[in-house]
Amino acid sequence: MYSEEHKKYLKKIRINNFLVRLTQLSIIIFLLLLWQLLADFTIINTFITSSPKDIIKTLINLHNTNNLYQHIGITIYETIISFSLGTFIGFLVATILWWNRFLARVIDPYLTILNSLPKVALGPIIIIWAGANMKSIIIMALLISVIVTIITIYQGFTETDPNKIKLMQSFRANKKQIYLKLLLPSSFSNIISSLKINISMTLIGVVMGEFLVSKKGIGYLIMYGSQVFNLNLVITGIFILCVVSAIMYYIVAYIENKLLNK
Amino acid sequence: MNKILSIKNLKKIYHTKQGETLAVDNFSFNLLDGEFVAIVGPSGCGKSTILSILCGLEKKSDGEIKIRDNCKIGYMLQQDSLFNWRTILRNCLLGIEITEDLNDENKQHVINLLETYGLKDFINSYPQNLSGGMRQRVALIRTLATKPDILLLDEPFSALDYQSRLAVSDDVYRIIKSEHKSVIMVTHDIAEAISMADRIIVMTKRPGTIKNIYNIELTNKSTPIENRKAKEFAHYYELIWKDLDFHV
Ligand SMILES: Nc1ncnc2c1ncn2[C@@H]1O[C@H](COP(=O)(O)OP(=O)(O)OP(=O)(O)O)[C@@H](O)[C@H]1O
Ligand SMILES: [Mg+2]
Numbered sequence: 001m002y003s004e005e006h007k008k009y010l011k012k013i014r015i016n017n018f019l020v021r022l023t024q025l026s027i028i029i030f031l032l033l034l035w036q037l038l039a040d041f042t043i044i045n046t047f048i049t050s051s052p053k054d055i056i057k058t059l060i061n062l063h064n065t066n067n068l069y070q071h072i073g074i075t076i077y078e079t080i081i082s083f084s085l086g087t088f089i090g091f092l093v094a095t096i097l098w099w100n101r102f103l104a105r106v107i108d109p110y111l112t113i114l115n116s117l118p119k120v121a122l123g124p125i126i127i128i129w130a131g132a133n134m135k136s137i138i139i140m141a142l143l144i145s146v147i148v149t150i151i152t153i154y155q156g157f158t159e160t161d162p163n164k165i166k167l168m169q170s171f172r173a174n175k176k177q178i179y180l181k182l183l184l185p186s187s188f189s190n191i192i193s194s195l196k197i198n199i200s201m202t203l204i205g206v207v208m209g210e211f212l213v214s215k216k217g218i219g220y221l222i223m224y225g226s227q228v229f230n231l232n233l234v235i236t237g238i239f240i241l242c243v244v245s246a247i248m249y250y251i252v253a254y255i256e257n258k259l260l261n262k
Numbered sequence: 263m264n265k266i267l268s269i270k271n272l273k274k275i276y277h278t279k280q281g282e283t284l285a286v287d288n289f290s291f292n293l294l295d296g297e298f299v300a301i302v303g304p305s306g307c308g309k310s311t312i313l314s315i316l317c318g319l320e321k322k323s324d325g326e327i328k329i330r331d332n333c334k335i336g337y338m339l340q341q342d343s344l345f346n347w348r349t350i351l352r353n354c355l356l357g358i359e360i361t362e363d364l365n366d367e368n369k370q371h372v373i374n375l376l377e378t379y380g381l382k383d384f385i386n387s388y389p390q391n392l393s394g395g396m397r398q399r400v401a402l403i404r405t406l407a408t409k410p411d412i413l414l415l416d417e418p419f420s421a422l423d424y425q426s427r428l429a430v431s432d433d434v435y436r437i438i439k440s441e442h443k444s445v446i447m448v449t450h451d452i453a454e455a456i457s458m459a460d461r462i463i464v465m466t467k468r469p470g471t472i473k474n475i476y477n478i479e480l481t482n483k484s485t486p487i488e489n490r491k492a493k494e495f496a497h498y499y500e501l502i503w504k505d506l507d508f509h510v
Contacts, residue, residue: 170337171360
């Protein structure tokens with residue numbers, strides 16, 4: 001079907017991709033091996049550095065005592081709740097701001113300040129107001145993700161091609177029609193990619209919240225580990241977090257791909 | 263012939279923070295049934311402003327505009343602004359969706375227009391797959407879909423290269439004539455104006471008023487490309503060129 005040259009070209013791409021993957025994999029294996037070897041020959045102190053073997057042991061331990069999935073589950077649950085709420089509220093507020101230019105101008109400086117404020121500083125207040133429970137964690141995560149969501153979606157709305165708006169107006173479209181037929185579809189890809197940022201931001205917020213209040217979750221695992229000076233637990237927690245955040249990111253990226261290339 | 267539109271002493275002032283701009287002043291003329299009028303004038307003299315006011319996108323500052331009862335106006339903007347998430351057909355249906363006139367009959371009308379004017383194979387394609395000239399035709403059909411009686415065209419061909427410009431202006435002229443529309447077309451291109459219009463309004467520079475109006479009478483008037491060969495063509499060109507050349 002294809003010419004010889006094209007086949008060669010495709011093969012070259014495949015080989016190239018394979019090499020990239022192979023190198024990536026080698027780097028991580030090399031680092032893990034090095035870590036383990038340094039630990040085995042007691043060149044590093046495993047009490048503070050832990051080691052791959054210890055991490056696996058800790059994982060198995062967590063699995064056997066049935067705690068592992070509870071912690072992961074709680075963190076994922078909190079993230080999904082905050083993510084959905086954040087996306088919904090962000091979307092709603094962005095829409096209201098676009099609808100009402102006056103309000104948008106009034107709110108603008110507040111948004112900027114809230115956006116640049118390190119949200120973790122609000123942690124103590126949130127705990128006092130909402131209590132040391134899951135509510136606080138979700139509020140924390142919401143605060144971190146929602147402002148960015150509002151700003152990106154609102155920006156997408158305001159960057160809509162003015163000529164297209166003029167076209168809609170030349171057909172005497174009202175605001176609702178402009179919103180539904182032009183703004184939403186034209187900022188669709190923008191909205192979807194804001195979700196990708198949003199999911200990471202939410203996870204950061206959840207873990208930060210768990211640091212502050214919780215008795216469960218991956219953030220709690222890390223915090224607890226550091227309090228009892230169990231570095232195996234801390235690093236295992238970080239490792240689990242890496243895996244969870246990677247999986248969430250790829251799920252959103254996959255959905256994005258599906259939606260954009262329908 | 264009957265007046266379909268009459269403009270009297272139209273005036274437009276734009277207000278911005280920097281100050282006010284008198285864009286159009288003392289602009290009057292009548293558009294007749296089925297007539298094709300071209301407006302030429304230096305950049306910034308208020309041509310687009312006049313069309314925007316006629317279409318209701320801008321408010322006039324003063325003057326009188328009378329449109330015959332039940333006459334609809336269709337505005338074809340300079341940019342085609344096709345929505346690339348809609349198919350060609352759905353792009354063309356946009357206007358009647360907005361006016362909530364979308365029914366089988368109107369839809370069939372649009373499909374017929376697309377078929378008649380050479381876009382049959384592209385009805386379900388997306389705008390990204392069309393050439394500049396085709397996109398311009400789609401934009402025209404999108405405007406025609408609302409069944410306007412008066413068409414306002416703002417530099418409809420300026421996005422095209424010279425070759426397609428000639429071809430598309432022929433196409434568009436044919437479409438407009440066979441749909442029996444009255445037209446006001448704004449253009450920079452004197453030759454384009456002479457080859458298409460029945461009458462040409464030449465405007466002064468800002469504040470735009472009417473400098474001259476020419477009735478274009480060509481022997482063997484036919485399509486725009488053929489009209490360029492008429493012997494009076496150069497004569498009109500000369501006259502309008504002189505009107506526009508402000509340095510003399
Ligand atoms: N929205 C606006 N606000 C303020 N001034 C404007 C606005 N639109 C146009 N103008 C000014 O009014 C004048 C006429 O503008 P207009 O766009 O009608 O000119 P034009 O004849 O269509 O020019 P061109 O041939 O370059 O398209 C210009 O001086 C322009 O700067
Ligand atoms: Mg203009």
